[in-house]
Amino acid sequence: MRPTIVWFRRDLRLSDNLALAEAASLGKPVIALYVYDTNEEAHMGGASQWWLHHSLKALAKSLQEKGLQLVLRRGDPLTIITQLQQETNASHILWGRLYSAYERQLGEKLKKHFSDSDIITSSFNNSLLFEPWTVLKDNEPYKVFTPWWKKAISGEIDFKYTKAPSSIKPYKNIASDTLNEWQLISPHWGHKFDDQWTPGEQGGKKRFNFFLHHLIENYAKDRDLFAKDGTSKLSPHLHFGEISPRYCWQRVYDAGYSLKNKGAESFLRELGWREYSYYLLYHFPTLPTENWRDIYNNMPWSQSKADLKAWQTGQTGIPLIDAAMRALWATGWMHNRLRMGVGSFLTKNLGHHWKKGLAWFDDTLVDADEASNAAGWQWIAGSGADAAPYFRIFNPTSQSEKFDPEGTYIKQWVPELQHVPAAYIHAPWEHAEKLKSYGVELGKDYPHPLVDLKRSRQEALDRYAEFVKKA
Ligand SMILES: Cc1cc2nc3c(=O)[nH]c(=O)nc-3n(C[C@H](O)[C@H](O)[C@H](O)COP(=O)(O)OP(=O)(O)OC[C@H]3O[C@@H](n4cnc5c(N)ncnc54)[C@H](O)[C@@H]3O)c2cc1C
Missing domain, CATH: 3.40.50.620 (HUPs)
Structure with a gap:
């Protein structure tokens, strides 16, 4: 046969x-x-x-x-x-x-x-709940998430997954490479992720079950807390298709949740953001390479290799940014809010092109995804479809005060600051003298901030405003 x-x-x-x-x-x-x-x-x-x-x-x-x-x-x-x-x-x-x-x-x-x-x-x-050509407005793609999502979920949302085939007729063995000869594991990454992740379908389902039984209920509020294991961490499993969104959707509903529950609604909406990223990539194929809003095409971007390196290696002197970037290097993953935070810092405070951040994420994330990565970076840089307006610039100090009040997450990833009390940890440069009694001398044990947050924010606002004015 x-x-x-x-x-x-x-x-x-x-x-x-x-x-x-x-x-x-x-x-x-x-x-x-x-x-x-x-x-x-x-x-x-x-x-x-x-x-x-x-x-x-x-x-x-x-x-x-x-x-x-x-x-x-x-x-x-x-x-x-x-x-x-x-x-x-x-x-x-x-x-x-x-x-x-x-x-x-x-x-x-x-x-x-x-x-x-x-x-x-x-x-x-x-791969998707809603294929990109199925939800349109007058035959045109939606350019804003919320109306797209409302329209998408107003239709048939009774998603069912198909069980694995009980039997499959095998073909005779034929020539195949071995996995090892592909050398996909570089010594660089090899050892680091082993105890953090279980790639594969079983690993994905196990994590999903944990999320469904322990986390989904409080997901809407816990998803922002950096020190908490409050999100699904399914992104690499979804990216590689080890589990499908149909599976997630049906399991959520089978467990008695629906779009009417806060936690479940919030989770399913995030799956919606994943879908919308693919939607954008399909309708605007240059999303990973070109500004979706071309008004920013001639914007001057920083060329500072030193700043970029400090950002990549978590040596900016801004504790929340450094914690997030070091966590990324060590685990291959970062919270969504922190992705937005480090993205805002790179593109706005440091004035680097979003493509530099996208490239770094592409190399370091285990869930690096052409659609979600591009949509995320363009969103935070203000150049994307339904992007954050250019004047929305994350303040890393208030973000960590709000979402990591005790500095637990910072201390986990920036051990130089582990003895520093919560009151000083979010903006250590404001307490340089006091820090000495906790064993931290700025510039020696931990870097001075790479930029003045307030000034660099204003400079970014001015830079962007000029281009918006010209448009
Ligand atoms: C600058 C930037 C770059 C990003 N790059 C990627 C990327 O390369 N790959 C990637 O999968 N996600 C990316 N995201 C989206 C998001 O940060 C991650 O999907 C999420 O943090 C993964 O964690 P989780 O699985 O615990 O998500 P949960 O909060 O549990 O959400 C469930 C699932 O929904 C999807 N999802 C959640 N938020 C988003 C979002 N904002 N956009 C698209 N899908 C989302 C993911 O598939 C995720 O697994 C990026 C966001 C930003 C701001």
């Missing part, structure tokens, strides 16, 4: 994988394929590569339990898939849809390549 190729992309799971379910239902032998795409457009940062390694390992194990081999190949996906089809005489090629211009083109080219043959190519929605 001619086999079916299932091309796994960012849907590294067995349950609610509609391409795999379809393959199983065809009753033909299945080839499970993952292609490590070496094209420039598919570049993946270091932390994400660590995750991918472990996620593929987990997927291979789950497939093996069903008797299937995970075939690993490296190169250009189109070349590899067409070669594999020839090698095996496959009759079907199935995959989950992705939404960047490059990823969509891959699917389109594959369909075109086989269009004059008897080979069936089909793609499935494995």
Whole structure:
């Protein structure tokens, strides 16, 4: 019997994988394929590569339990898939849809390549609740989140996930790379994340269960507290498609919650922000590379390598910023509010282009996502669709006073300040003399602030206002 190729992309799971379910239902032998795409457009940062390694390992194990081999190949996906089809005489090629211009083109080219043959190519929605072309206003995309979300949830929202196929007919073993030869784990990241994360479908479901049973109830208020494990931490699992938003949605409803509960509503709305980021990427494919609002195109940006380095390494002398950036380096993850805070600091107070921040996040986040990262950076820089207005500049001092009042989070990541009382920890430069009695001399034990927050804020406001005026 001619086999079916299932091309796994960012849907590294067995349950609610509609391409795999379809393959199983065809009753033909299945080839499970993952292609490590070496094209420039598919570049993946270091932390994400660590995750991918472990996620593929987990997927291979789950497939093996069903008797299937995970075939690993490296190169250009189109070349590899067409070669594999020839090698095996496959009759079907199935995959989950992705939404960047490059990823969509891959699917389109594959369909075109086989269009004059008897080979069936089909793609499935494995990543989203609302595919980008389904929620429009007079055939145009929504440019603001809230009306888009209202419209999206006003329709059919009875999302159901599909269980993993109970049996899948395996194809005979064929040539495959080994995961280790891809060397996805650089010594740089290798050891650091091991005890923090469990990549893979089982790890994602476990974390989801924990969130559902212990955190969702208070999510709306706890999600802002930096020292608290109050959010789902599902972003890397969702990014790699180890769990699906349909799964999350149904499980939330099955547990008796709905959009009417504060915690659940807030969580589902955040899933909505993820969806909206893909929506923007689909309708505005240059989102990761160009200002969505072009009025800022000629804005002068700082070129200071020293400032950028201080930001990246958590040496700015602003405790909350340093804590967040060091936590990112150590864990591959950061709270949403802190992403906004460090983004605001980089683009507004330090005057660096948002692309510098995006690139750093891309390399260091385990959930680095082309859509959410670009939407997040453009939002905070004020250049994006439905962006924060340029005059909204986060004040890291009041943010930490409000959301880390005791300085617990700061002390965890900036141990230089661990003996400093809460009253002085948020803005240590205002208490330089007092700090000495807690063993901290500014400029020696902990840096002086890189910029004066008030002055740099005003300079940013002036810079932006000038461009808004010209527009
Ligand atoms: C500058 C900046 C860059 C960002 N880069 C990324 C990125 O590369 N990858 C990424 O997944 N998210 C990104 N985000 C969004 C958000 O910060 C993370 O999704 C969230 O912090 C992940 O933590 P969590 O899983 O505990 O989220 P929760 O608060 O538990 O939310 C549940 C899920 O909703 C989604 N979500 C939550 N907030 C957002 C948001 N603002 N935008 C889009 N989706 C959201 C995520 O998939 C998340 O897992 C970025 C935000 C900013 C401001």
